[in-house]
Every structure is written in C-alpha cells, then in structure tokens.
Amino acid sequence: MFQLVIIVVVFALVVFGLVKVFDKYLNKTSRLIISIVLWAIAVVFSYFIYESIQAPIKFEKIKEGRFKVAVAKFQEIKNIQQAYKSVKGTYTDNMDSIIKFVENEYFVILERKDTSVVDVERNKAFGIDSGYFIDKVITKEIGRVKVKDSLYKDSDRYKRLNIVKVDGITAEIKLETKMKTINETKVPLFKASLAKAALLTDLDKTLVDKENKTKSVEGIDGDMIVLGSLDEVNLTGNWPKKYGKNE
Structure with a gap:
C-alpha cells in the first residue's frame, strides 16, 4: 500500500510538472485543453489506485461475513x-437420515441415582457379612421428548x-x-x-x-x-x- 501511495504522489508531481511546461511553451487555449486532459487522467489513475487499495479490504470484510455464516x-x-x-x-x-431422526426420534430423560450394594462375593471370600460394598449408578427412565421439539421446535432449518x-x-x-x-x-x-x-x-x-x-x-x-x-x-x-x- 505504501508503494501505491508513492506512485500516486509521483504521478501527481509529473502531471503538475507537465502542466508547468505547457504553460511556458503553448498558447492559452492549448494549455487549458492539455491541462484538463492531464488532470482527468490523473483523477482516473488515482481512482484505480484507490480501488486497488480498497479491493483487499472489501474482500476481507465480505469473506469474514460469509465465513461466519x-x-x-x-x-x-x-x-x-x-x-x-x-x-x-x-x-x-446422509441428510435424509438426519431429517428422519429429527422428525421421528426421541431423547430419553433418565433419572440417575448413586447407591452402594453389598459385595457378596468379596465379603464371602474374607468370611465377613458386609465389610465391602460396590458403588453403582441406577438409572430410571422418567420421560421422553421428541428431538424436533427439543432442538428445532417450529423451525424446519434442519x-x-x-x-x-x-x-x-x-x-x-x-x-x-x-x-x-x-x-x-x-x-x-x-x-x-x-x-x-x-x-x-x-x-x-x-x-x-x-x-x-x-x-x-x-x-x-x-x-x-x-x-x-x-x-x-x-x-x-x-x-x-x-x-x-x-x-
């Protein structure tokens, strides 16, 4: 970008120098026409330089917006x-499988309970009644909810x-x-x-x-x-x- 700025400045100085030269050697009408043409070229050139600088910036903005989507x-x-x-x-x-899953399947709601039970075999091996216990998790189904109702409700974006x-x-x-x-x-x-x-x-x-x-x-x-x-x-x-x- 810094190089482009230098090019614009140099080009503007060249145009300014040419205008001064034409002021010295051409008549008033010719000087006016040539000056207008040169400055028009300078404006167009500057525009293209500006666009070349802005293009990557615009690209980044559009790209980031689309990537987020x-x-x-x-x-x-x-x-x-x-x-x-x-x-x-x-x-x-398979998208058909996903659609059928959302529309037809259910999530099972489980109740989990931690408990301990007597380790009969180990206690028997040591000749005792209840010295050792086994930790267990007992699960119980308490309900079901449809996948669609849970994740998508009234939407069909799935x-x-x-x-x-x-x-x-x-x-x-x-x-x-x-x-x-x-x-x-x-x-x-x-x-x-x-x-x-x-x-x-x-x-x-x-x-x-x-x-x-x-x-x-x-x-x-x-x-x-x-x-x-x-x-x-x-x-x-x-x-x-x-x-x-x-x-």
Whole structure:
C-alpha cells in the first residue's frame, strides 16, 4: 500500500510538472485543453489506485461475513451429529437420515441415582457379612421428548443443514463418516467440509487463491473449512474463535 501511495504522489508531481511546461511553451487555449486532459487522467489513475487499495479490504470484510455464516452451519451440524450419536450410537453422512431422526426420534430423560450394594462375593471370600460394598449408578427412565421439539421446535432449518446461503451464493457442506479401530475398539468418526472458494466464487480470483493458501492463527488454514476428522476422535473446527466456537 505504501508503494501505491508513492506512485500516486509521483504521478501527481509529473502531471503538475507537465502542466508547468505547457504553460511556458503553448498558447492559452492549448494549455487549458492539455491541462484538463492531464488532470482527468490523473483523477482516473488515482481512482484505480484507490480501488486497488480498497479491493483487499472489501474482500476481507465480505469473506469474514460469509465465513461466519458458514461456521454457524457447522456448529449446528455438530450439535445434531452429537444428538444423533447419543441415540443411534454412530454418526451419519446422509441428510435424509438426519431429517428422519429429527422428525421421528426421541431423547430419553433418565433419572440417575448413586447407591452402594453389598459385595457378596468379596465379603464371602474374607468370611465377613458386609465389610465391602460396590458403588453403582441406577438409572430410571422418567420421560421422553421428541428431538424436533427439543432442538428445532417450529423451525424446519434442519432440512437444509448442509446448505450455506449467503449474499446470493449457495454452497454445500460435504458430510463424511467412518468406523475406525482405535486401541482395539471400533469408534465412529465424522467430518464436515466446505471449500472456501465455493463461498467466494463471485470475488476476485487472485484474492481467493491467496486466501486458499492462508496459514495463520487468525485465519482458516488451507482451502477448506473443516469440522471433525476421519483419522482421529475429534469434533473441533479449524476456524479461529472470531468466526465462532470451535470446541
């Protein structure tokens, strides 16, 4: 930006110098015409310089606004996937399954009570009646609530969880699931991802390409917005907190 300012100043000085030269060697009418043309060129040139300075600033503002909208979708996807897993024991990469889950399934409301019972076998082994106890948690179902009533009430936005619409742009979030053996136990993994370029498709390609190479604690690294992982148990996002919670 500093270099651009220098260019503008130098160009203005050149125009001013040319006007002075023309004042000396041309008649009044010619001097007036040439002066008007030169200053018009200077104004146009300055405008383009100004726009080149403002373009990255405008890009950043638009980008951040769209990324915040997308991150809000990712957070909602995370919530519904955690709810789905709590009931089904796994995640899903199918939107129809999510819709059916929200509309048809229930959360079970449990009452939990801590208690202790006599450890009969251990007491028998030591020849006593009640010296050892086992701590237990007793659960009792006391009710059920429909998933839709709990999470969405009168809204149907769960039907479009994987679609981001902002500023006339429509982009689709990719959902992926996988079962992986970790420490000899099969665990479900989940990942949601969205190409940043899909949200910035109407903006300057050079600036979009630069954004895709981002590596910064204040930005989203790489060319994708990502939630979760197919390699490890992880449901965090790769965005900084200025875009929203990611834990």
